[in-house]
Amino acid sequence: MALSGRIRSGISLFNKLGYLTSDSLSAQRSTLPRTLTAPANFVTSRNFSISSGKQKEERVKVPLALFGGSGNYASALYIAAVKSNVVDKVESEILDLVEAAKNSPTFSQFGKDLSVPLETRVKAVQEIANQAKFSEITKNFLVLLAENGRLRNVDTIAKRFVELTMAYKGEMKAIVTTVIPLPPAEEKELKETLQEIIGAGKKVKIEQKIDPSILGGLVVEFGQKVFDMSIKTRALQMERFLRDPINISNI
Template structure:
């Protein structure tokens, strides 16, 4: 697992450095398709702009998709990247490992991702990488004219069920006629059922929601 390899890079003391914006090296005439906020949003915007400037957008998006898969498989990774005791040498090893799993030089012909990861490391922001990957995905969806369809379930859904939900939403008005980008999430807290989110619409069919409504009704009846 990547988290194990990152952990072996060592956890030694280091000093936090001030944030250097990556956006300064990005083109000013290329704007992200949607507005994102927060520090992670700022970094995602900057990476998008730099990638678009060098016509490297799809390659970087593919590399970040690879990293996103690793974060899903390795839940300890973000906490390791957040460790305040990482030394400069540790960070160099981590960046090299992240590059490797993202696809290496073939997916980063202009060193956009490498430079970006190095900037995160220097600014002690590697812990934001998972969130940045998610927000970059939002930018790419907007760039491609897609709309995210988030499906949350208590357990992993099989492909047949996911495709059935996707077809149903695609035929409805809430899809806005756009291509759907399906994102599945597992949250045991919902107990059962589904929570479907698309755009600003949420369809909560979870067992936990039904229990909550029942509890409110019982409370009001007493």
């Protein structure tokens, strides 16, 4: 079974067991909700990676400076994944979990409800991680999020983590917005063009977005650059041109 399928299976298992039903959530709420947040230095100081003990301690440099709570958690996950040489696996697991959770409103509610007892949150993510056969790094990280009431932030943390993994792998994301998905041949041609622009130092990774409001053409965003070649923008430019008064002296 594919990873995404195992994750969905794990979430479905918890629905069947009653951990993630609305009634059970209400029943498990304590009279004094407990807000669990980590101190600023807690995430980076806690070691949730699994190592053999025989390996020499490796000092990992985070390739990007991320700020805020989500940035701290993403950086901690990155360091643990690099040390255990499972960056790609952890990235895949975290992204698949986020995608599966989007299709489970009950699980989403479960992650956001801080009044759910700590033990229930931890047991839930442990069961889902076991069902999905997650790596120990991912499993322990999800437990950490559950312990500190941060499951509600897993989507944002995953996005920040991907920023780090892309920098680690020398990738640059290009967001391409079109009205309909680009055919494979056109996507390949665009990728080659962008690769020529940024040079050989980085590898282009294209993310396609669909937005009918641009009417046609495309908008490309990568790095700090935006190339807007949409029909909508061209139409607005043409409208402004037609509205500008004509200077007879220039004719």
